[in-house]
Structures are given as C-alpha cells and as structure tokens.
Amino acid sequence: MSSATKFRLGPKKNLWPYLLITPALAVILLILGFPVFRLITLSFQQFGLAEIVSGIPTWVGFENFQALLKDPEFWTVLRRTFIFTFAMVAASIVIGAWLAHLMLRMNTILRWLLNTTLILVWAIPALVGISIWKWMFSFEFSIITSTINRLGFDFAQRNWFTNTFSGFSIIGGVVVWGAIPFITISIYAALTQVPKELLEAAAIDGANSRQIFRSVILPILLPIYVILISLSIIWDFQVFTQIWVLLDNRPASEYYTMAIYAFEKSFGLSEYGMGAAIALLMIFSLLGVTWFYIKKMVQIGDGNA
C-alpha cells in the first residue's frame, strides 16, 4: 500500500486503537512485562529458599554479575552457547537453502515426496522428535549404532553422550532436522515467486546466469534470508528442551548452555538471583545479535497504516 491510498477509520486522535489493544496489552504486561521487571530486580538480589519463605529479599547490588563475570564456568558456558548456536544456524540455513534450490530442479514426483516429508517432519511436535532421536541413539538398541556396526565398524554398544562432541552433534541434529522444513519451504516459496518476466528480460538483455542470480534473484531472496537467519538465531540460542530431555533431565555440566545454566542455578541450586543475572545477560546477548532484525520489523509494522 502506498501512503497516498492509506485510509483511516475515524479521526486521527481517538480512543479506538487504545480500546482495541488494551486487553491484549494487559495480559502481556502481567505475564511477560512484570516477569521481565522482576527478572531485573531479582538479578540485583540474593534470593534463595530463605527469601522465598520470608518474602524479604537481600539487595546485593552488582554482586551477582561480578561473581558471574569472574567465574570461568560462565565464560565457558557462554562460549559453548555461541559456538553451538552458530553451528546449528549455519547447518540449518545451508542445508535448507541447498534443498530449496534442488527442489527447483527435481522431477515432479520427487519434489512432491520431498515436500510431503518436510511438512510431516515440520508437524512433528518437538518432544516427539526428541523422543525419536533418543530412541535412534539409545544405548542398547540403537538402529544407528547397529547399522554402523553392520557396515564393518566396531562401535559395540555405544553411549553417544559420554563424548560431548558426539552428544552435541546429536542434540544439534534434532534441532537442525526440525528446523530444515521451515527454512527449505520458505526459501522455495520465495524462489518460485521470482517473476518470470524479470528473468526473461534479464536474459534478453544478455545477462549470464551468475549476473541474473546477483541482480534479480538475490535482492528478492535477501529479506527472506535475513528473517530466517534472525529467527534461527533466536530459536537456537535458547535451545533447552532438546538438551534437557536427551540427557534424562539431569545434564552434566559439560552440557550446560546459557539456558540450562540459568535454569540449574535457579531451580537446581535455588539461587534465583544468580539465575536471573545469567538470564538477563543471555537476553542482552540475544538482543545484541538480533538488533538489526528488530529494527527492520518495527519499520515494516509501523509503516503499515
């Protein structure tokens, strides 16, 4: 919509919009807004079981943050989280984009089959997906281990999670497997929406296929890639359930990512203030990484009416 054809119901200054957003805003403020505020105050308090019972927190200023920044474990966990997130985002975007481009050149039956498989995988609830992968890589009856053995290797019975590299690969595998359908289908949809006339016009003007890709296809795909990468970062950075359930609800400290670390500090050790400080640092890292995306989305939403 161009701004010339824009049309408003009613005069500029009225109560309508506020009446419309108030109920939604109220719920969001109570259940999300207040906890965010509480998370901030909590991070400046010493808040454990004693404080829950008495209801009187002890204010400690920046002590939680100071203790964290001095703790080598915090930095290990932070680095591990960044590496793990980067690996998962890169894998899902690269594989997803590759499959989407392949789909353009497949025959109709295979394309339909792949599309159906992707939709099926996409529809599998996260916890069901985790259960399946846990089963595929179980200690005694793993189809993966026995297939590898049948190929002539000797893995015997293997606990894939004693080694953190193979453990994180499986966790990442569940996440990437679950993420690929959305990414592939979004990119494929965008690719099929590239107007034929544009491609033909470019070809007539003598552009070669690389030039066509750079000047015609890429500008159309770029916004989609920005969205997909940003969303993947947001989702993968906070991966919790996959690690938690695959490691039987008690992950060893080598498996701590920021999300698990904050959770363990709070609910495991009842150091809620410390947990809140970790959670807050986690939110800041995430907002820092996705700042560009948020700015762009706000512009789009704001320019709409």
Add this chain to the structure above:
Amino acid sequence: MHRKSSIYANISGFFAIIFMGFPVYWMVTTSFKNRQDVLSTEPTILPRSFTIENYQNAFSREGFYTSLRNSLIVVLITVAISLFLATFASVAIARTKFTGKRSFISALLIVQMLPLSALIIPLFLLLTRLQLTNTIGGLALTYVAFILPFTIWTLRGFLANIPTDIEEAALVDGCTRVQAYRHVLLPLMAPGLVATAIFAFIQAWNEFLLAYIIMQSQENLTLPVWLAGFTTRTGTDWGPLMAASTVTAIPVVIFFSLIQKRIATGVTAGAVKG
C-alpha cells in the same frame, strides 16, 4: 523458476527424503513392533512383526487420558482467548494510527525473543504468589501471554493484504465503524483467523517447558510432559513411548496438512509485505 530436472538434483533429493523421513518412519514402525523386536540389539530396518500392544500399553498407562484431557482443555482455552484478543489488537495495528504504536510493535517483537528459560524464573515466582501454579487456568493464562504477540503479528500480516477500499465503501454507505469491522472486515479475515488459530493450537499443544514447571502434580500433566516421563531411572519403555509419540503427533500432522499452503507464505508474509 522451475528448470529441467537434473540427475544430480534427483539423486540428492532422494537421499534428502530418506534422511529427513527416516526418524518418522522409525517411530511409526517401532510403535507396531512386538516387545522382542523393539528390544533387539540387532534391529532391522524393515519390521519383522506387527502388533498393536504398544498402543494398548500406552493408553492403559497411568495418566494418558488425564493428560490428553488436560492438553485439550488448556489448548482450547488458549486458542479461544488469544485469538479473541489478537483480533482487536491486530486491527488497531493494521488499520489505525496512534501515539505509542511504534513502542507497542517493538514490545511485541522483543517479547517474542525473550528466552522462555530466562523468563520462567520470575514467572514461576509470580504464579506461586498468585497461587496459580498447578492449575489449568494458570497454565492457560501463561500460554495466552506467550502466544498473543505472535498471533497479533501474524494477523497483522493477513490484514495488510486485505485492501481497505471495501471498508471504505461500507463507511460511505453509512455503516458505523463497528459495523464495518464486524460485517465487512471480519469475514475477510476468516482464512487468516483459521490459519492463526491452528498455529496457536500447535504451539500450545507442543509446549513442554512451561507445563513442566507450572504443572507439578501427576493429575495435572499435559501430553508432552507425560511423554517425557516415560524415561525413569529404571529405563525407558521404547515401544509404548513410540506409540504414544505417534498419537501425540497425529492431531498436529492433520492440522498442519490443512494449512500447509499458508504456512510458508504466512510466516514470512507478515514480515515482507507491508
């Protein structure tokens, strides 16, 4: 954009189907194997037995019907309330200008990227104080708050694609604003509302972490939490777990196939078309 099919693409596609589809295949075939086959240290790709005892076992397991009922109730309340509230809010964003709109939109977006595992700490303390932990109402209220920003944003995307001329005509013809919204805009929004409702349903149906923390007692579990409980210190009942997993996935698969055409465009359209 479609080009002539190439052998390279077809072969890669074939392997992609195998790799992506195998876990689902393995879940379904395991769920129909007998105990001896499931607990074989030499599993074979093709099943050697067929039985429905895993399903009988899963259904008769403690808590199946209760958690199924809990899941359905929570999800239905969540979808109804969040859709109702989101419809109003999305009309405000897509059709009106107001002071503070930019802040409201920013809040909606930022809230969506707050990590659940970070918010759960103060949220748990809040719900404890309101005495809402371990209640269906408390869980549903929490779900509504978490799903609302997303539903508002998605509906806004659909609204952005509905031309304003029709409402304008209705207003010129003497409709009041409320009438124009209700009788003209709402029917046009219907497909978007259905798609968004299904999105919301799937999210609430699949949610694990909040339910895991908020609903502690055995009679208040939702399906995903119940599923996670299959692993105990004595081991896992793989056959029944795969049967229960299949059952949990079925409603989502059905709903998903209903809206699959809208999914790809729906999610990104809200962002791209403005």
